[in-house]
Every structure is written in structure tokens, then in C-alpha cells.
Amino acid sequence: MSQQKVIISVRNLTVEFRVPRGILRAVDGLDLDVYEGEVLGLVGESGCGKSVFAHALLKLVDINGYIKSGKVIFDGTKDVYSLGKKELREYRWKDVALIFQGAFNSLNPVMKVFDHMVDTVLAHEKNVSSEEIKKRSIELLKMVRLDPETVLGRYPHELSGGMKQRTVSAMALLLRPKVLILDEPTSALDVLTQKFFIRILKDLRKEFGLTMIFITHDLATVAEIADRVAIMYGGTIVEIGNVEDIFYRSRHPYTRALLNAIPSIVGDISKLKPLPGPLPDPVNPPPGCGFHPRCPYAIQICREVRPELERIDAVSFVACHRWRELKFD
Amino acid sequence: MTETPLIEARNLSKVFAVGGGMFAKKRFIRAVDDVSLKINRGENVALVGESGCGKSTLGRLLLGLLYPTSGSVLYKGKDIWRMNEKEFKEFRRKAQIIHQDPYSSINPVRTIFQSLAPAMIQHKIVQSREEAFKRAAELLGLVGLNPPEDFLSRYPSRMSGGQMQRIILARALSVNPDFIVADEAVSMLDACLRIGALDLMLDLQKKFQHAYLFITHDLAIARYFILKGGGRIVIMYLGKIVEVGDGDSVIQKPAHPYTQALIAATPIPDPKISRERELPKLKSLDVPRLTEAIPGCKFNTRCPYSEKICAEVVPEIREVKGRLVACHFAENFI
Numbered sequence: 010m011s012q013q014k015v016i017i018s019v020r021n022l023t024v025e026f027r028v029p030r031g032i033l034r035a036v037d038g039l040d041l042d043v044y045e046g047e048v049l050g051l052v053g054e055s056g057c058g059k060s061v062f063a064h065a066l067l068k069l070v071d072i073n074g075y076i077k078s079g080k081v082i083f084d085g086t087k088d089v090y091s092l093g094k095k096e097l098r099e100y101r102w103k104d105v106a107l108i109f110q111g112a113f114n115s116l117n118p119v120m121k122v123f124d125h126m127v128d129t130v131l132a133h134e135k136n137v138s139s140e141e142i143k144k145r146s147i148e149l150l151k152m153v154r155l156d157p158e159t160v161l162g163r164y165p166h167e168l169s170g171g172m173k174q175r176t177v178s179a180m181a182l183l184l185r186p187k188v189l190i191l192d193e194p195t196s197a198l199d200v201l202t203q204k205f206f207i208r209i210l211k212d213l214r215k216e217f218g219l220t221m222i223f224i225t226h227d228l229a230t231v232a233e234i235a236d237r238v239a240i241m242y243g244g245t246i247v248e249i250g251n252v253e254d255i256f257y258r259s260r261h262p263y264t265r266a267l268l269n270a271i272p273s274i275v276g277d278i279s280k281l282k283p284l285p286g287p288l289p290d291p292v293n294p295p296p297g298c299g300f301h302p303r304c305p306y307a308i309q310i311c312r313e314v315r316p317e318l319e320r321i322d323a324v325s326f327v328a329c330h331r332w333r334e335l336k337f338d
Numbered sequence: 339m340t341e342t343p344l345i346e347a348r349n350l351s352k353v354f355a356v357g358g359g360m361f362a363k364k365r366f367i368r369a370v371d372d373v374s375l376k377i378n379r380g381e382n383v384a385l386v387g388e389s390g391c392g393k394s395t396l397g398r399l400l401l402g403l404l405y406p407t408s409g410s411v412l413y414k415g416k417d418i419w420r421m422n423e424k425e426f427k428e429f430r431r432k433a434q435i436i437h438q439d440p441y442s443s444i445n446p447v448r449t450i451f452q453s454l455a456p457a458m459i460q461h462k463i464v465q466s467r468e469e470a471f472k473r474a475a476e477l478l479g480l481v482g483l484n485p486p487e488d489f490l491s492r493y494p495s496r497m498s499g500g501q502m503q504r505i506i507l508a509r510a511l512s513v514n515p516d517f518i519v520a521d522e523a524v525s526m527l528d529a530c531l532r533i534g535a536l537d538l539m540l541d542l543q544k545k546f547q548h549a550y551l552f553i554t555h556d557l558a559i560a561r562y563f564i565l566k567g568g569g570r571i572v573i574m575y576l577g578k579i580v581e582v583g584d585g586d587s588v589i590q591k592p593a594h595p596y597t598q599a600l601i602a603a604t605p606i607p608d609p610k611i612s613r614e615r616e617l618p619k620l621k622s623l624d625v626p627r628l629t630e631a632i633p634g635c636k637f638n639t640r641c642p643y644s645e646k647i648c649a650e651v652v653p654e655i656r657e658v659k660g661r662l663v664a665c666h667f668a669e670n671f672i
Contacts, residue, residue: 054528054529054530054531055528154623169624169625171623171624172624199388199389199555199625200388200555200556200557200600200603200604201388201599201600201603201618201620201623201625202623203603203605204602204603204605204617204618205617205623208617226528226529227529227605228529228607229558229604229605229606229607229612230605232605232606232607232608232609232612233605233606233609233612233613252609253609253610256607256608256609266530267529267530268607270529270530270531270532270533270534271529271530271532271533271558271607272532272533272558272559272561272562273558273561273606273607273608274557274558274561274586274589274601274604274606275606275608275611276608278561278562278565278566281533281562282533283530283531283533283534283537284530284531284534285534287498287500
């Protein structure tokens with residue numbers, strides 16, 4: 010974390026969808042730098058645009074959507090949105106791999122795990138022998154603490170949810186990507202399985218020096234795995250900082266509200282407060298700061314002018330007009 | 339403790355047969371295995387366990403939605419499967435359920451009013467359509483959907499998940515129940531909306547005095563519910579109740595090794611605390627297959643403390659220092 014080399018740089022990214030009601034802006038002028046080797050937790054409520062953003066990093070957008078503006082630069086030089094078909098294919102999975110939400114339920118039910126591995130490799134690399142693929146698969150399955158001999162010969166339905174999730178993770182790493190994006194990887198898993206899966210991710214990161222973007226609505230999981238946390242609201246990032254800054258010294262009222270709304274198995278429950286009001290309508294977003302209709306600290310300027318993401322220190326940013334003056338607790 | 343419980347499970351078991359096609363051998367799952375549990379009037383019980391532990395099956399057995407393989411369910415001291423038709427119908431009215439997915443438990447082509455009215459008319463809570471409308475509007479006001487008249491004419495597709503959850507709660511309350519099973523009732527909601535929904539459930543309980551069986555996989559949610567509303571937490575593993583304690587005592591000082599593992603695995607939204615915690619001690623990572631018959635204590639295959647007796651003798655649930663625990667060595671942990 011000391012060299013702070015930027016591996017993915019996102020500038021002014023806007024993604025829109027055509028829906029019957031009009032234009033839905035899912036990602037709205039988003040800026041973000043992801044540092045090499047870090048685990049970045051991306052947190053937000055459902056509908057805040059976090060999954061759309063993750064897909065847009067790979068230039069994957071649904072048929073009714075489009076990338077309206079912005080840039081994604083990989084490793085300082087690769088401009089993702091101007092890559093040719095072949096280069097884009099290489100970028101996906103070899104540079105950046107995505108485990109999308111529910112990926113472990115989209116394994117082909119009539120293919121054995123090993124065939125999935127072969128398919129994955131051959132789709133991206135030619136002239137790789139079956140032995141080579143097997144060797145890589147075995148190594149990775151061991152890393153995710155599965156018994157390769159049994160798992161490789163099995164069909165997906167013969168594996169439990171946790172085993173499938175680990176299998177998919179191993180698959181994602183087959184082509185040695187530098188960045189792994191995980192979209193809600195733990196939300197469908199049981200608590201115990203979740204805990205071990207997170208431990209496995211930590212091991213993988215150490216072993217391969219992976220950069221991870223961990224997308225979730227669950228702050229508790231992020232507290233455990235992330236180095237830095239980005240809080241997303243209404244299609245944009247409202248605060249980024251080191252995990253401890255976000256949890257102990259957050260500056261954005263939305264981050265505070267989120268932290269005050271999640272129950273835990275420790276601590277005083279009387280301090281918890283439900284978050285009021287619904288998310289903004291992405292088709293008709295409110296003017297000014299997207300959070301102002303729910304924000305207890307909103308003043309006139311918040312209703313009119315959209316706050317910029319301001320730099321606080323080397324790694325912390327916040328988008329709030331009043332962050333300097335607000336004192337919480 | 340002379341009070342007749344509102345609802346009681348006595349040595350309740352439910353076995354499901356799976357497979358048994360042309361080629362597959364029939365297998366059996368003991369979803370609920372010899373469970374006894376009492377819930378008093380107006381009491382809260384949070385039932386916590388991982389998926390497949392039988393917590394939903396137990397909830398459905400207590401509602402009379404499933405017929406038990408053995409054992410009995412008593413409502414105010416009466417076996418529900420020996421009631422006459424009239425009594426059973428009355429029981430059905432008094433015992434309601436809130437499902438996890440509000441969208442799939444309400445007909446999408448009916449307006450909210452059309453979904454709320456039939457139950458009230460069927461159970462003769464109201465005498466006319468006008469009265470049903472008035473009462474439905476009243477209920478929506480109580481669950482915080484304002485103005486109620488506006489919501490009554492809407493279709494489910496035009497409502498958010500949080501709003502739908504309130505509709506379901508209003509529908510359950512519309513027939514004046516005294517027992518509500520809330521099966522993962524807030525799991526579909528965003529994390530930051532959950533405690534708001536729990537607060538609402540408990541506020542309404544103060545008004546209507548019903549009992550809750552609150553089923554969840556999330557210990558933190560169970561803790562919030564029980565600390566705020568009072569009651570007990572019950573931990574279930576593979577069809578068995580393994581531990582029961584007042585308030586959040588099972589979380590503060592877990593007696594059963596399974597409860598200990600569950601707590602150690604539950605993430606804590608505090609980076610300093612969560613990074614210092616150790617991994618739960620378990621012999622095996624994966625949950626045994628449900629069709630597998632495990633002799634003795636069901637947890638013995640994963641339990642780090644298991645000894646010979648654990649694989650042979652089923653531990654009875656017994657009282658250990660004010661806690662109910664099903665472990666041969668509970669004294670060592672409490």
C-alpha cells in the first residue's frame with residue numbers, strides 16, 4: 010500500500026438506461042482511483058448503481074443501457090473504452106475478472122467443474138494443453154480449500170453453495186487477473202461459510218498480490234476485509250477513505266446514517282437509528298446533493314448545488330458541502 | 339409457569355422424502371427432529387439457524403401449514419390437528435405468517451385493497467366492502483403508509499420492497515392474530531432499513547399484544563429484536579434446538595459449541611474488533627448433507643470438542659445455569 014500505484018482510474022463515468030419512464034442515470038459522473046494491491050470495499054444500498062458500475066468497469070452494459078461519458082484507464086495506459094474487440098476480450102478476465110452476483114448459480118448444470126475450467130481458459134488463451142489447465146485448476150482449488158480430485162469431476166448440483174462460490178472464485182483466477190471484482194459474493198452464503206470464504210479471499214490476495222474490489226451492502230463484511238471503503242449513493246461516490254477513517258471518523262452524513270442503522274452482536278442497540286426515507290428516484294434525481302431529501306443537516310445550498318468530491322488527505326475524499334463544519338455525536 | 343402457553347410444540351418431528359424417481363433411491367430429511375418449544379401470549383421468540391436447519395419448517399408446523407410426522411402442536415392447550423373445523427378455522431385466523439419475499443406473497447394483478455379485503459371478509463372481521471376499506475386504510479396508517487387511500491388502489495409493482503413489507507404486516511394484522519411467524523421478514527430489505535422494519539413490528543405488538551416467532555439467519559438482527567422487544571433467542575442446528583436463552587444471553591455467553599461457532603463467524607461492523615477475532619474452531623467447513631443420518635449429537639462431526647459419547651448418544655436439551663442447552667459438556671462452557 011505504500012507505493013500507491015493506481016491500477017484502475019475512473020473519471021467522470023456516467024451510465025444511463027432507457028426505461029419506459031425516461032432516462033435512468035444509474036452511474037452519475039463517478040470518479041475513483043483503485044490502488045494496486047488494495048482491497049476496496051464499495052458499499053451502498055440496493056439501487057445505488059454499484060453493480061452497474063462494476064459491470065461498466067469491464068464495458069459490460071445491458072442492452073438498453075449505454076456508457077454516456079467518462080473513461081476507465083487500466084494500469085496507466087489502457088483506455089478500456091477504446092479497446093478493440095480482441096483487446097477487450099483479453100482485458101476481461103486476464104486483466105480484470107468479475108464474479109458477478111449469483112455467479113455460483115450460473116454454472117452450467119450439465120458440465121463438470123473441470124469442463125468449466127477448460128472452457129474458461131480456452132476462451133481466452135489458445136494452445137494451452139489439458140494437462141496445463143488441470144495443473145492450474147488443482148493449484149487454485151487447493152488455494153480455496155477444496156479437494157481438487159473430487160471437485161473437478163463433479164457436476165455443479167453436487168456442490169454446496171459455499172463450494173460453488175469457491176469454485177467460481179478459482180475459475181476467476183485461472184487467467185491470473187490483476188484485479189478481481191466481487192459483486193455481493195457473500196450475501197447468499199451462510200454465516201459460517203461466509204467467514205471462511207473471506208479468510209480464503211485474504212489468502213488469495215496475499216498469494217497473488219491481487220487487487221480486489223469488493224461490492225456489498227453489508228458494512229460488517231467490509232469492516233473485516235477492506236483496506237479502503239468507498240460509499241456510493243445515487244450513482245456516485247460520496248465518501249472514500251481508509252477503513253478505520255470510514256468507520257470511526259466518517260464525514261459524510263450518509264455514511265454516518267448507514268453506520269448508525271446496522272445492528273451488531275456487540276454494542277449498545279439504543280444508539281441505533283433507522284435511516285429515514287427512500288432512495289432518490291434515478292429517473293428524476295433531486296437537484297443538488299442526491300442525499301439532501303434524507304439528510305438531517307441539509308441547508309439551502311445542498312438543495313441547489315451538487316457537491317464535488319473533495320480531497321481531504323492522500324486517500325480520503327468526501328462530497329458534502331458541510332463536511333468541515335459538521336460535528337457528529 | 340402455570341400459564342398455558344399460547345402455542346406449544348411437543349416432541350415435534352417432520353420428515354420429508356426426497357428423490358425416489360425411477361432411478362434414484364428415496365432419501366429422507368429430518369427437517370425437524372423431536373423439537374419441543376413453548377411460546378406464551380405476547381412473547382417474542384427469535385429462532386436462529388443457518389439455511390437448511392429446519393427453522394422455516396418448524397414455523398410452518400406451528401402454524402398448521404404442515405402436518406407433523408410425529409409429535410403435536412398445541413394452541414392454548416389444544417392439539418390443532420384434533421380440533422373441529424370451526425376451532426381450526428379460528429386457529430388459522432389467530433396464527434399468521436409474514437414471508438421473506440413480499441412480492442411473491444401478494445397477487446401482482448390485484449390492488450393492495452383487493453389483497454387485504456378477502457381475509458377480513460372471510461373471517462367476518464368486517465361486514466361490508468365499505469367497512470373493509472375503512473379498516474384497511476386504518477391498518478395502512480398504522481404501518482406508516484400515508485395517505486392510506488393512495489396505497490390501497492396501487493398495484494404491488496408500484497411499491498418499494500420496504501413498502502410491500504409494511505403491506506404484508508398490515509395484512510397479517512388485519513384479522514387480529516395473536517401469533518405471528520415472521521420468516522426472514524426483513525432479510526429482503528437493505529441492511530439500513532431493517533431496524534426500522536423491526537421497530538415497526540415491535541410498536542405494533544405493543545398495540546395488538548400478539549406473540550412473534552421471529553425466524554432469521556442473522557444473529558445481529560435477532561439480538562436487536564429481542565433486546566428491544568424482550569424475549570428469548572433459540573438456536574437451531576440440523577432440525578434440533580441446541581440452545582435457548584433469555585435476552586441476548588446466548589450471544590453474550592454461548593454454551594453450545596455450535597452457538598459459539600456461529601457467533602465467532604458473525605461479522606462485526608467495526609474493523610478493529612472484527613480483525614482481531616479468531617476463526618471459529620470447526621473440524622469441518624461444510625455442513626453435512628441433509629439426507630445424511632448423524633448418530634448422537636448432530637454437531638459432533640464438526641464440533642471441535644466432540645468425544646466418544648457425542649457420536650453415540652443424542653444429548654437431551656436440559657437446563658444448565660438458567661440456559662437450555664443440548665450438549666453433553668455444556669457445564670464446561672457456561
